Amino acid sequence: MIAKQVNQKAWFMVLPVFLVVAVSAIIPLMTVVNYSVQDTFGNNQFFWVGMDWFRDLLASDRFHDAFLRQISFSAIILAIEIPLGIAIALAMPKKGWGVPVCLISMALPLLIPWNVVGTIWQIFGRVDIGLLGHTLAAMGIDYNYTQDPVAAWITIIIMDVWHWTSLVVLLCYAGLCSIPDAYYQAAKIDGASRISVFRYIQLPKMQRVLLIAVLLRFMDSFMIYTEPFVITGGGPGNSTTFMSIDLVKMAIGQFDLGPAAAMSLIYFLVILLLSWVFFTVMSNIGEESSNGGS
């Protein structure tokens, strides 16, 4: 790596970004902190309550359940999408007419507004008018995502796999394309097996993009809101009420500013911790691989 020139004037180039993001990130965050220690009865009249909201929230089952659901959802999503994405990327054609066809059709779900993704699956899964629901019903499988929590979870997970696996595929594919042909030829001469090619050539090259994929997929699934909101509205019961859905219910539905703000802060701190861990791991791996390469 080339040492970068030290230049404090670079701050002037960063200034516009800094100002815009500061206004839209720091002011709301300060407001959330302010709300989290007060109670309000409307009319902008606030009363100091100290840490009560945090204490209530941390002791409440509603928060524990939403948090657990969120963690398990993200874990399931990662466990399915990452291996699946790698497998599809490995099987994708490297040249010819298949490449643009694959890329364009795979990128398509990523460009669909999230609520339309919800609508698509809401329709697709319905027993009366949806292909999936109808087919399952015809096969004699009892499937109704508005009544049965298990079916609701499966629907949302399949929906998310449908929606986001392409991101993992495209990232891995970009990593694979950057491997020079010479590597494969060398492996062929050495008589390397399929598995050792994957283990020693393809996986190391994909490491960086895979980390980005894990980071993006984890974070986005951790704040999922729109799709489950459209498909199930958090139901049946509370079985698909993830953190964001719960938070929006509290903040905008019930206008409970205090508890919602306290929950926002804890949510935000968890995200901050996780993204810091990912970021540290990512930059360390980046340094190691660039040192090892030179």
Add this chain to the structure above:
Amino acid sequence: MRWKWIIPAVYIFFLLLPIYWLLNMSLKTNSEILSVFSLWPQNLTFDNYRVIFTDPSWYSGYINSMIYVSMNVVISVSCALPAAYAFSRYSFVGDKHLFFWLLTNRMAPPAVFALPFFQLYSSIGLFDTHIAVALAHCLFNIPLSVWILEGFMSGIPKEIDETAFVDGYSWPHFFVKIFIPNIASGIGVTAFFCFMFSWVELLLARTLTAVNAKPISAIMTRTVSASGLDWGVLAAAGILTILPGALVIWFVRNHIAKGFALGRV
């Protein structure tokens, strides 16, 4: 390995099937949707699309979405260009921390910001305007733009800058005349991503608008809850929201893989 193509083929089939089903629904009448179950429309009709193109409460949604998305793309890319240059070329006090802080905003859940944004934009009189939504989306699009552009710019050799400065170019002149043409594809990819994330976002757009700037996605969720589920029109509206995305993908198809790796391969 002759059968390897099966895997992507099956996957693409799985991707396109629900979209086909939506298209299928949008070409049927409501009574046909509810009465007959068929894999293709028995009586092909374009009435659902006609409803959307003639009713202002529907098509204004598309116009509103387009307006704030384009505003957002312009703001994000133009702010991010100099910043990404600074990050890729110089080191300065707090650069790593600033970069990390920007990224946390990409990771922060919009649900946390929805309510304060509502209060903020109401208090400065921007509620229900396009610029409010565009600025709110900057929260995650600017960090993303900086991240992608930084990746692309780091791939441009530093000698280009140095030669230009030796030749007597001033910084702004060099940046516009030499540097920007060099990373044109990077800018295209960045604009694509800003478009994508602003276009698909619902929560903030819905919270910050009421009538005048209401995006199409919010109009769709309202229809789901209110007017007795007009499936055909809903499906048609869905199909029409997919089209701009498909169009944009077509333009960046050659850079798409590298773009999704955020310029970092």
Add this chain to the structure above:
Amino acid sequence: MDLSWMAWTKPTATFFIIILCLLVTMTIWEIKIPGGAPRLGILRFETTRGDRLFVSLLGSAFIHIFWLAFISLSLWWALVVACIYAICVFIWV
């Protein structure tokens, strides 16, 4: 401009002013003695002063949360624990 919607209180204002002062101090320190003294601490990754400040602040936040969740003593004790933790971070991490 009307700021009443932000509902400022003295404690939260003090909190943010303290954070701001910390950041300003760190910046001045960095300008006086640049480099941030990077080193490999006990967690096996390279940190500079700024990283250590961040780790201390984030850790303190979580100490306070766990205190609220599991311990019924006054929160001022959590602050004491957090300060000790921050000192440890600056020495060893």
